[in-house]
Amino acid sequence: MFIELDLQSETPIYTQLVDQIVEGIASGVLQPGDPLPSIRSLAEDLGINLHTVNKAYNLLKQEGLLQVHRKKGVIVQPDGMPGVTEAFEEKLRRQLRSLAAAAAVRGMAEEVFAQESRAVYREMIANRGRG
Amino acid sequence: MFIELDLQSETPIYTQLVDQIVEGIASGVLQPGDPLPSIRSLAEDLGINLHTVNKAYNLLKQEGLLQVHRKKGVIVQPDGMPGVTEAFEEKLRRQLRSLAAAAAVRGMAEEVFAQESRAVYREMIANRGRG
DNA sequence: TGTTTGTTATATTACATATATAACACAGAT
DNA sequence: ATCTGTGTTATATATGTAATATAACAAACA
Structure with missing residues:
Protein backbone atom coordinates (compact mmCIF):
# COMPACT_ATOMS: atom_id res chain seq x y z
CA MET A 1 0.00 0.00 0.00
CA GLN A 77 -15.67 6.46 -8.19
CA PRO A 78 -16.20 4.92 -11.66
CA ASP A 79 -19.21 7.05 -12.74
CA GLY A 80 -17.51 10.39 -13.10
CA MET A 81 -15.82 12.49 -10.49
CA PRO A 82 -17.63 15.39 -8.84
CA GLY A 83 -17.06 18.71 -10.56
CA VAL A 84 -16.00 22.12 -9.32
CA THR A 85 -19.06 23.16 -7.33
CA GLU A 86 -19.71 26.57 -5.87
CA ALA A 87 -19.17 25.17 -2.39
CA PHE A 88 -15.81 23.74 -3.41
CA GLU A 89 -14.73 27.04 -4.96
CA GLU A 90 -15.57 28.85 -1.75
CA LYS A 91 -13.69 26.39 0.38
CA LEU A 92 -10.70 26.46 -1.95
CA ARG A 93 -10.54 30.25 -1.96
CA ARG A 94 -10.89 30.46 1.80
CA GLN A 95 -7.92 28.17 2.31
CA LEU A 96 -5.88 29.83 -0.43
CA ARG A 97 -6.51 33.18 1.25
CA SER A 98 -4.98 31.92 4.47
CA LEU A 99 -1.91 30.62 2.63
CA ALA A 100 -1.57 33.74 0.49
CA ALA A 101 -1.67 35.98 3.56
CA ALA A 102 1.02 33.98 5.32
CA ALA A 103 3.16 34.08 2.18
CA ALA A 104 2.64 37.79 1.55
CA VAL A 105 3.51 38.70 5.12
CA ARG A 106 6.83 36.89 4.74
CA GLY A 107 7.61 38.79 1.58
CA MET A 108 6.90 36.07 -0.93
CA ALA A 109 5.97 37.85 -4.15
CA GLU A 110 2.77 37.23 -6.11
CA GLU A 111 4.61 35.58 -8.98
CA VAL A 112 6.49 33.25 -6.66
CA PHE A 113 3.31 32.23 -4.87
CA ALA A 114 1.44 31.62 -8.12
CA GLN A 115 4.38 29.72 -9.57
CA GLU A 116 4.65 27.63 -6.43
CA SER A 117 0.99 26.72 -6.75
CA ARG A 118 1.40 25.79 -10.39
CA ALA A 119 4.49 23.71 -9.66
CA VAL A 120 2.80 21.76 -6.89
CA TYR A 121 -0.18 21.03 -9.13
CA ARG A 122 2.08 19.95 -11.97
CA GLU A 123 4.13 17.59 -9.83
CA MET A 124 0.88 16.15 -8.53
CA ILE A 125 -0.27 14.98 -11.94
CA ALA A 126 3.22 14.52 -13.38
CA ASN A 127 3.01 10.84 -14.25
CA ARG A 128 -0.61 10.21 -15.08
CA GLY A 129 0.55 8.30 -18.10
CA ARG A 130 1.96 5.53 -16.00
CA GLY A 131 1.75 4.27 -12.42
CA MET B 1 -12.22 46.21 15.37
CA GLN B 77 6.36 43.34 14.46
CA PRO B 78 8.28 46.59 13.80
CA ASP B 79 11.77 45.06 13.36
CA GLY B 80 11.24 43.27 10.10
CA MET B 81 8.89 40.43 9.35
CA PRO B 82 10.15 36.84 9.28
CA GLY B 83 11.24 35.70 5.86
CA VAL B 84 10.44 32.64 3.79
CA THR B 85 12.19 29.95 5.80
CA GLU B 86 12.70 26.37 4.72
CA ALA B 87 10.17 25.26 7.32
CA PHE B 88 7.61 27.68 5.94
CA GLU B 89 8.19 26.54 2.39
CA GLU B 90 7.61 22.95 3.43
CA LYS B 91 4.43 23.77 5.27
CA LEU B 92 3.17 25.88 2.39
CA ARG B 93 3.85 23.18 -0.16
CA ARG B 94 2.26 20.50 1.96
CA GLN B 95 -0.96 22.47 2.22
CA LEU B 96 -0.89 23.49 -1.44
CA ARG B 97 -0.50 19.83 -2.36
CA SER B 98 -3.69 18.97 -0.53
CA LEU B 99 -5.58 21.77 -2.29
CA ALA B 100 -4.10 20.96 -5.68
CA ALA B 101 -5.08 17.31 -5.39
CA ALA B 102 -8.66 18.19 -4.48
CA ALA B 103 -8.81 20.62 -7.39
CA ALA B 104 -7.25 18.24 -9.90
CA VAL B 105 -9.59 15.41 -8.95
CA ARG B 106 -12.55 17.68 -9.68
CA GLY B 107 -11.18 18.53 -13.09
CA MET B 108 -9.89 22.01 -12.34
CA ALA B 109 -7.10 22.64 -14.83
CA GLU B 110 -3.58 23.67 -13.89
CA GLU B 111 -3.99 27.14 -15.35
CA VAL B 112 -7.24 27.72 -13.49
CA PHE B 113 -5.71 26.61 -10.20
CA ALA B 114 -2.64 28.78 -10.66
CA GLN B 115 -4.75 31.74 -11.73
CA GLU B 116 -7.03 31.27 -8.75
CA SER B 117 -4.01 31.35 -6.46
CA ARG B 118 -2.68 34.49 -8.09
CA ALA B 119 -6.07 36.20 -7.91
CA VAL B 120 -6.51 35.44 -4.23
CA TYR B 121 -3.05 36.78 -3.48
CA ARG B 122 -3.68 39.91 -5.50
CA GLU B 123 -6.99 40.67 -3.81
CA MET B 124 -5.27 40.18 -0.49
CA ILE B 125 -2.82 43.00 -1.04
CA ALA B 126 -5.10 45.02 -3.31
CA ASN B 127 -5.26 48.24 -1.29
CA ARG B 128 -1.96 48.46 0.50
CA GLY B 129 -1.81 52.10 -0.48
CA ARG B 130 -4.51 53.02 1.98
CA GLY B 131 -6.91 51.33 4.36
C1' DT C 1 -22.22 -23.18 6.71
C1' DG C 2 -18.66 -20.31 7.14
C1' DT C 3 -16.17 -16.20 5.88
C1' DT C 4 -15.66 -11.53 4.60
C1' DT C 5 -17.74 -7.37 3.70
C1' DG C 6 -19.65 -2.70 5.33
C1' DT C 7 -22.43 -0.95 9.18
C1' DT C 8 -23.90 0.22 13.71
C1' DA C 9 -23.67 0.53 18.72
C1' DT C 10 -21.43 1.21 23.13
C1' DA C 11 -17.73 2.35 26.06
C1' DT C 12 -13.29 4.30 27.18
C1' DT C 13 -9.06 6.98 26.88
C1' DA C 14 -6.59 10.94 25.49
C1' DC C 15 -6.34 15.37 23.75
C1' DA C 16 -7.94 20.02 22.04
C1' DT C 17 -10.95 23.81 22.58
C1' DA C 18 -13.03 27.15 25.36
C1' DT C 19 -14.45 28.97 29.53
C1' DA C 20 -14.20 30.64 34.54
C1' DT C 21 -11.50 32.35 38.45
C1' DA C 22 -7.68 33.67 40.65
C1' DA C 23 -3.36 35.33 41.47
C1' DC C 24 1.27 37.26 40.18
C1' DA C 25 4.77 40.70 38.42
C1' DC C 26 5.55 44.81 36.11
C1' DA C 27 4.92 49.55 34.49
C1' DG C 28 2.70 53.80 34.52
C1' DA C 29 -0.44 57.36 36.47
C1' DT C 30 -2.53 59.57 40.42
C1' DA D 1 2.30 54.63 48.38
C1' DT D 2 -1.83 53.31 45.85
C1' DC D 3 -4.43 52.23 42.05
C1' DT D 4 -4.96 50.55 37.53
C1' DG D 5 -4.09 48.04 33.34
C1' DT D 6 -0.83 45.13 31.18
C1' DG D 7 0.91 40.25 30.00
C1' DT D 8 1.62 35.88 32.45
C1' DT D 9 0.74 31.75 34.96
C1' DA D 10 -1.91 28.32 37.44
C1' DT D 11 -6.21 25.51 38.36
C1' DA D 12 -10.40 23.69 37.37
C1' DT D 13 -14.27 22.54 34.48
C1' DA D 14 -17.17 21.52 30.47
C1' DT D 15 -17.48 20.11 25.82
C1' DG D 16 -16.17 18.09 21.65
C1' DT D 17 -12.95 15.46 18.65
C1' DA D 18 -9.77 11.67 17.71
C1' DA D 19 -8.69 7.13 18.38
C1' DT D 20 -9.17 2.83 20.32
C1' DA D 21 -11.49 -1.63 21.94
C1' DT D 22 -15.31 -4.94 21.61
C1' DA D 23 -19.30 -6.60 20.01
C1' DA D 24 -22.90 -7.52 17.13
C1' DC D 25 -25.70 -7.20 12.77
C1' DA D 26 -27.02 -7.80 7.73
C1' DA D 27 -25.63 -8.90 3.20
C1' DA D 28 -22.89 -11.28 -0.33
C1' DC D 29 -20.34 -15.10 -1.75
C1' DA D 30 -17.78 -19.67 -1.78
Whole structure:
Protein backbone atom coordinates (compact mmCIF):
# COMPACT_ATOMS: atom_id res chain seq x y z
CA MET A 1 0.00 0.00 0.00
CA PHE A 2 1.16 3.51 -0.87
CA ILE A 3 -0.10 5.10 2.32
CA GLU A 4 2.37 6.26 4.93
CA LEU A 5 1.20 7.66 8.24
CA ASP A 6 2.97 10.01 10.61
CA LEU A 7 1.56 9.14 14.00
CA GLN A 8 3.48 12.06 15.55
CA SER A 9 1.88 14.60 13.22
CA GLU A 10 -0.65 17.10 14.48
CA THR A 11 -2.92 16.36 11.55
CA PRO A 12 -5.39 13.60 12.42
CA ILE A 13 -4.83 10.12 11.04
CA TYR A 14 -8.12 10.07 9.18
CA THR A 15 -7.18 13.37 7.52
CA GLN A 16 -3.85 11.95 6.42
CA LEU A 17 -5.73 9.01 4.93
CA VAL A 18 -8.17 11.28 3.09
CA ASP A 19 -5.37 13.47 1.73
CA GLN A 20 -3.26 10.59 0.48
CA ILE A 21 -6.16 8.86 -1.20
CA VAL A 22 -7.20 12.07 -2.95
CA GLU A 23 -3.60 12.59 -4.05
CA GLY A 24 -3.54 9.00 -5.24
CA ILE A 25 -6.56 9.66 -7.44
CA ALA A 26 -5.22 13.00 -8.67
CA SER A 27 -1.88 11.48 -9.59
CA GLY A 28 -3.44 8.56 -11.39
CA VAL A 29 -2.02 5.92 -9.06
CA LEU A 30 -5.67 5.21 -8.26
CA GLN A 31 -7.93 5.03 -11.30
CA PRO A 32 -11.73 5.06 -11.49
CA GLY A 33 -12.99 1.60 -10.60
CA ASP A 34 -9.80 0.58 -8.81
CA PRO A 35 -10.40 -1.32 -5.58
CA LEU A 36 -9.19 -0.07 -2.24
CA PRO A 37 -8.25 -2.32 0.67
CA SER A 38 -11.09 -3.35 2.92
CA ILE A 39 -11.59 -1.28 6.05
CA ARG A 40 -10.28 -4.06 8.24
CA SER A 41 -7.28 -5.04 6.16
CA LEU A 42 -6.09 -1.47 5.69
CA ALA A 43 -6.52 -0.82 9.38
CA GLU A 44 -4.44 -3.89 10.17
CA ASP A 45 -1.79 -3.01 7.59
CA LEU A 46 -1.39 0.45 9.05
CA GLY A 47 -1.68 -0.70 12.64
CA ILE A 48 -4.65 1.54 13.36
CA ASN A 49 -8.27 1.06 14.28
CA LEU A 50 -11.05 -0.05 11.98
CA HIS A 51 -13.14 3.03 12.75
CA THR A 52 -10.39 5.44 11.78
CA VAL A 53 -10.26 3.97 8.28
CA ASN A 54 -14.04 3.85 8.17
CA LYS A 55 -14.23 7.56 8.96
CA ALA A 56 -11.85 8.43 6.13
CA TYR A 57 -13.67 6.21 3.62
CA ASN A 58 -17.02 7.67 4.59
CA LEU A 59 -15.83 11.24 4.15
CA LEU A 60 -14.58 10.39 0.66
CA LYS A 61 -17.82 8.58 -0.09
CA GLN A 62 -19.81 11.65 0.91
CA GLU A 63 -17.64 13.80 -1.35
CA GLY A 64 -18.38 11.42 -4.21
CA LEU A 65 -14.81 10.20 -4.67
CA LEU A 66 -15.44 6.63 -3.53
CA GLN A 67 -18.17 4.07 -3.88
CA VAL A 68 -18.84 1.58 -1.15
CA HIS A 69 -20.48 -1.80 -1.75
CA ARG A 70 -21.37 -4.69 0.48
CA LYS A 71 -19.16 -7.44 -0.77
CA LYS A 72 -17.47 -5.66 -3.66
CA GLY A 73 -15.76 -3.48 -1.10
CA VAL A 74 -14.54 0.04 -1.72
CA ILE A 75 -13.69 1.35 -5.18
CA VAL A 76 -12.67 4.65 -6.71
CA GLN A 77 -15.67 6.46 -8.19
CA PRO A 78 -16.20 4.92 -11.66
CA ASP A 79 -19.21 7.05 -12.74
CA GLY A 80 -17.51 10.39 -13.10
CA MET A 81 -15.82 12.49 -10.49
CA PRO A 82 -17.63 15.39 -8.84
CA GLY A 83 -17.06 18.71 -10.56
CA VAL A 84 -16.00 22.12 -9.32
CA THR A 85 -19.06 23.16 -7.33
CA GLU A 86 -19.71 26.57 -5.87
CA ALA A 87 -19.17 25.17 -2.39
CA PHE A 88 -15.81 23.74 -3.41
CA GLU A 89 -14.73 27.04 -4.96
CA GLU A 90 -15.57 28.85 -1.75
CA LYS A 91 -13.69 26.39 0.38
CA LEU A 92 -10.70 26.46 -1.95
CA ARG A 93 -10.54 30.25 -1.96
CA ARG A 94 -10.89 30.46 1.80
CA GLN A 95 -7.92 28.17 2.31
CA LEU A 96 -5.88 29.83 -0.43
CA ARG A 97 -6.51 33.18 1.25
CA SER A 98 -4.98 31.92 4.47
CA LEU A 99 -1.91 30.62 2.63
CA ALA A 100 -1.57 33.74 0.49
CA ALA A 101 -1.67 35.98 3.56
CA ALA A 102 1.02 33.98 5.32
CA ALA A 103 3.16 34.08 2.18
CA ALA A 104 2.64 37.79 1.55
CA VAL A 105 3.51 38.70 5.12
CA ARG A 106 6.83 36.89 4.74
CA GLY A 107 7.61 38.79 1.58
CA MET A 108 6.90 36.07 -0.93
CA ALA A 109 5.97 37.85 -4.15
CA GLU A 110 2.77 37.23 -6.11
CA GLU A 111 4.61 35.58 -8.98
CA VAL A 112 6.49 33.25 -6.66
CA PHE A 113 3.31 32.23 -4.87
CA ALA A 114 1.44 31.62 -8.12
CA GLN A 115 4.38 29.72 -9.57
CA GLU A 116 4.65 27.63 -6.43
CA SER A 117 0.99 26.72 -6.75
CA ARG A 118 1.40 25.79 -10.39
CA ALA A 119 4.49 23.71 -9.66
CA VAL A 120 2.80 21.76 -6.89
CA TYR A 121 -0.18 21.03 -9.13
CA ARG A 122 2.08 19.95 -11.97
CA GLU A 123 4.13 17.59 -9.83
CA MET A 124 0.88 16.15 -8.53
CA ILE A 125 -0.27 14.98 -11.94
CA ALA A 126 3.22 14.52 -13.38
CA ASN A 127 3.01 10.84 -14.25
CA ARG A 128 -0.61 10.21 -15.08
CA GLY A 129 0.55 8.30 -18.10
CA ARG A 130 1.96 5.53 -16.00
CA GLY A 131 1.75 4.27 -12.42
CA MET B 1 -12.22 46.21 15.37
CA PHE B 2 -12.03 44.51 11.99
CA ILE B 3 -12.32 40.99 13.36
CA GLU B 4 -15.49 39.01 12.81
CA LEU B 5 -15.94 35.58 14.34
CA ASP B 6 -18.15 32.72 13.25
CA LEU B 7 -18.89 30.84 16.42
CA GLN B 8 -20.69 28.14 14.43
CA SER B 9 -17.66 27.45 12.27
CA GLU B 10 -15.71 24.24 12.62
CA THR B 11 -12.45 26.18 12.59
CA PRO B 12 -11.39 27.07 16.14
CA ILE B 13 -11.84 30.63 17.35
CA TYR B 14 -8.13 31.13 18.00
CA THR B 15 -7.42 30.01 14.43
CA GLN B 16 -9.91 32.51 13.06
CA LEU B 17 -8.16 35.19 15.10
CA VAL B 18 -4.73 34.20 13.82
CA ASP B 19 -5.92 34.10 10.20
CA GLN B 20 -7.62 37.47 10.31
CA ILE B 21 -4.68 39.18 11.99
CA VAL B 22 -2.26 37.75 9.43
CA GLU B 23 -4.58 38.87 6.65
CA GLY B 24 -4.75 42.27 8.30
CA ILE B 25 -0.97 42.55 8.17
CA ALA B 26 -0.77 41.22 4.62
CA SER B 27 -3.40 43.67 3.40
CA GLY B 28 -1.76 46.63 5.09
CA VAL B 29 -4.68 47.34 7.41
CA LEU B 30 -2.20 46.53 10.16
CA GLN B 31 1.20 48.13 9.74
CA PRO B 32 4.47 47.38 11.55
CA GLY B 33 4.39 49.04 14.94
CA ASP B 34 0.60 49.33 14.99
CA PRO B 35 -0.94 48.49 18.36
CA LEU B 36 -3.43 45.67 18.79
CA PRO B 37 -6.14 45.65 21.43
CA SER B 38 -5.13 44.29 24.81
CA ILE B 39 -5.92 40.65 25.45
CA ARG B 40 -8.70 41.53 27.85
CA SER B 41 -10.32 44.28 25.82
CA LEU B 42 -10.37 42.25 22.59
CA ALA B 43 -11.79 39.30 24.44
CA GLU B 44 -14.54 41.48 25.85
CA ASP B 45 -15.25 43.12 22.48
CA LEU B 46 -15.64 39.73 20.81
CA GLY B 47 -17.48 38.18 23.73
CA ILE B 48 -14.92 35.42 24.18
CA ASN B 49 -12.49 34.35 26.84
CA LEU B 50 -9.21 36.03 27.67
CA HIS B 51 -7.24 32.83 27.15
CA THR B 52 -8.54 32.32 23.63
CA VAL B 53 -7.14 35.69 22.57
CA ASN B 54 -3.96 34.98 24.48
CA LYS B 55 -3.45 31.73 22.60
CA ALA B 56 -3.80 33.48 19.25
CA TYR B 57 -1.45 36.31 20.22
CA ASN B 58 1.13 33.85 21.49
CA LEU B 59 1.09 31.82 18.29
CA LEU B 60 1.68 34.99 16.28
CA LYS B 61 4.39 36.04 18.69
CA GLN B 62 6.17 32.71 18.25
CA GLU B 63 5.95 33.13 14.47
CA GLY B 64 7.56 36.53 14.82
CA LEU B 65 4.58 38.53 13.54
CA LEU B 66 3.79 40.23 16.84
CA GLN B 67 5.75 41.71 19.71
CA VAL B 68 4.41 41.58 23.22
CA HIS B 69 5.43 44.02 25.95
CA ARG B 70 4.51 44.43 29.56
CA LYS B 71 2.77 47.76 29.56
CA LYS B 72 3.15 48.74 25.90
CA GLY B 73 0.85 45.89 25.03
CA VAL B 74 0.82 44.04 21.72
CA ILE B 75 2.13 45.53 18.49
CA VAL B 76 2.73 44.37 14.95
CA GLN B 77 6.36 43.34 14.46
CA PRO B 78 8.28 46.59 13.80
CA ASP B 79 11.77 45.06 13.36
CA GLY B 80 11.24 43.27 10.10
CA MET B 81 8.89 40.43 9.35
CA PRO B 82 10.15 36.84 9.28
CA GLY B 83 11.24 35.70 5.86
CA VAL B 84 10.44 32.64 3.79
CA THR B 85 12.19 29.95 5.80
CA GLU B 86 12.70 26.37 4.72
CA ALA B 87 10.17 25.26 7.32
CA PHE B 88 7.61 27.68 5.94
CA GLU B 89 8.19 26.54 2.39
CA GLU B 90 7.61 22.95 3.43
CA LYS B 91 4.43 23.77 5.27
CA LEU B 92 3.17 25.88 2.39
CA ARG B 93 3.85 23.18 -0.16
CA ARG B 94 2.26 20.50 1.96
CA GLN B 95 -0.96 22.47 2.22
CA LEU B 96 -0.89 23.49 -1.44
CA ARG B 97 -0.50 19.83 -2.36
CA SER B 98 -3.69 18.97 -0.53
CA LEU B 99 -5.58 21.77 -2.29
CA ALA B 100 -4.10 20.96 -5.68
CA ALA B 101 -5.08 17.31 -5.39
CA ALA B 102 -8.66 18.19 -4.48
CA ALA B 103 -8.81 20.62 -7.39
CA ALA B 104 -7.25 18.24 -9.90
CA VAL B 105 -9.59 15.41 -8.95
CA ARG B 106 -12.55 17.68 -9.68
CA GLY B 107 -11.18 18.53 -13.09
CA MET B 108 -9.89 22.01 -12.34
CA ALA B 109 -7.10 22.64 -14.83
CA GLU B 110 -3.58 23.67 -13.89
CA GLU B 111 -3.99 27.14 -15.35
CA VAL B 112 -7.24 27.72 -13.49
CA PHE B 113 -5.71 26.61 -10.20
CA ALA B 114 -2.64 28.78 -10.66
CA GLN B 115 -4.75 31.74 -11.73
CA GLU B 116 -7.03 31.27 -8.75
CA SER B 117 -4.01 31.35 -6.46
CA ARG B 118 -2.68 34.49 -8.09
CA ALA B 119 -6.07 36.20 -7.91
CA VAL B 120 -6.51 35.44 -4.23
CA TYR B 121 -3.05 36.78 -3.48
CA ARG B 122 -3.68 39.91 -5.50
CA GLU B 123 -6.99 40.67 -3.81
CA MET B 124 -5.27 40.18 -0.49
CA ILE B 125 -2.82 43.00 -1.04
CA ALA B 126 -5.10 45.02 -3.31
CA ASN B 127 -5.26 48.24 -1.29
CA ARG B 128 -1.96 48.46 0.50
CA GLY B 129 -1.81 52.10 -0.48
CA ARG B 130 -4.51 53.02 1.98
CA GLY B 131 -6.91 51.33 4.36
C1' DT C 1 -22.22 -23.18 6.71
C1' DG C 2 -18.66 -20.31 7.14
C1' DT C 3 -16.17 -16.20 5.88
C1' DT C 4 -15.66 -11.53 4.60
C1' DT C 5 -17.74 -7.37 3.70
C1' DG C 6 -19.65 -2.70 5.33
C1' DT C 7 -22.43 -0.95 9.18
C1' DT C 8 -23.90 0.22 13.71
C1' DA C 9 -23.67 0.53 18.72
C1' DT C 10 -21.43 1.21 23.13
C1' DA C 11 -17.73 2.35 26.06
C1' DT C 12 -13.29 4.30 27.18
C1' DT C 13 -9.06 6.98 26.88
C1' DA C 14 -6.59 10.94 25.49
C1' DC C 15 -6.34 15.37 23.75
C1' DA C 16 -7.94 20.02 22.04
C1' DT C 17 -10.95 23.81 22.58
C1' DA C 18 -13.03 27.15 25.36
C1' DT C 19 -14.45 28.97 29.53
C1' DA C 20 -14.20 30.64 34.54
C1' DT C 21 -11.50 32.35 38.45
C1' DA C 22 -7.68 33.67 40.65
C1' DA C 23 -3.36 35.33 41.47
C1' DC C 24 1.27 37.26 40.18
C1' DA C 25 4.77 40.70 38.42
C1' DC C 26 5.55 44.81 36.11
C1' DA C 27 4.92 49.55 34.49
C1' DG C 28 2.70 53.80 34.52
C1' DA C 29 -0.44 57.36 36.47
C1' DT C 30 -2.53 59.57 40.42
C1' DA D 1 2.30 54.63 48.38
C1' DT D 2 -1.83 53.31 45.85
C1' DC D 3 -4.43 52.23 42.05
C1' DT D 4 -4.96 50.55 37.53
C1' DG D 5 -4.09 48.04 33.34
C1' DT D 6 -0.83 45.13 31.18
C1' DG D 7 0.91 40.25 30.00
C1' DT D 8 1.62 35.88 32.45
C1' DT D 9 0.74 31.75 34.96
C1' DA D 10 -1.91 28.32 37.44
C1' DT D 11 -6.21 25.51 38.36
C1' DA D 12 -10.40 23.69 37.37
C1' DT D 13 -14.27 22.54 34.48
C1' DA D 14 -17.17 21.52 30.47
C1' DT D 15 -17.48 20.11 25.82
C1' DG D 16 -16.17 18.09 21.65
C1' DT D 17 -12.95 15.46 18.65
C1' DA D 18 -9.77 11.67 17.71
C1' DA D 19 -8.69 7.13 18.38
C1' DT D 20 -9.17 2.83 20.32
C1' DA D 21 -11.49 -1.63 21.94
C1' DT D 22 -15.31 -4.94 21.61
C1' DA D 23 -19.30 -6.60 20.01
C1' DA D 24 -22.90 -7.52 17.13
C1' DC D 25 -25.70 -7.20 12.77
C1' DA D 26 -27.02 -7.80 7.73
C1' DA D 27 -25.63 -8.90 3.20
C1' DA D 28 -22.89 -11.28 -0.33
C1' DC D 29 -20.34 -15.10 -1.75
C1' DA D 30 -17.78 -19.67 -1.78
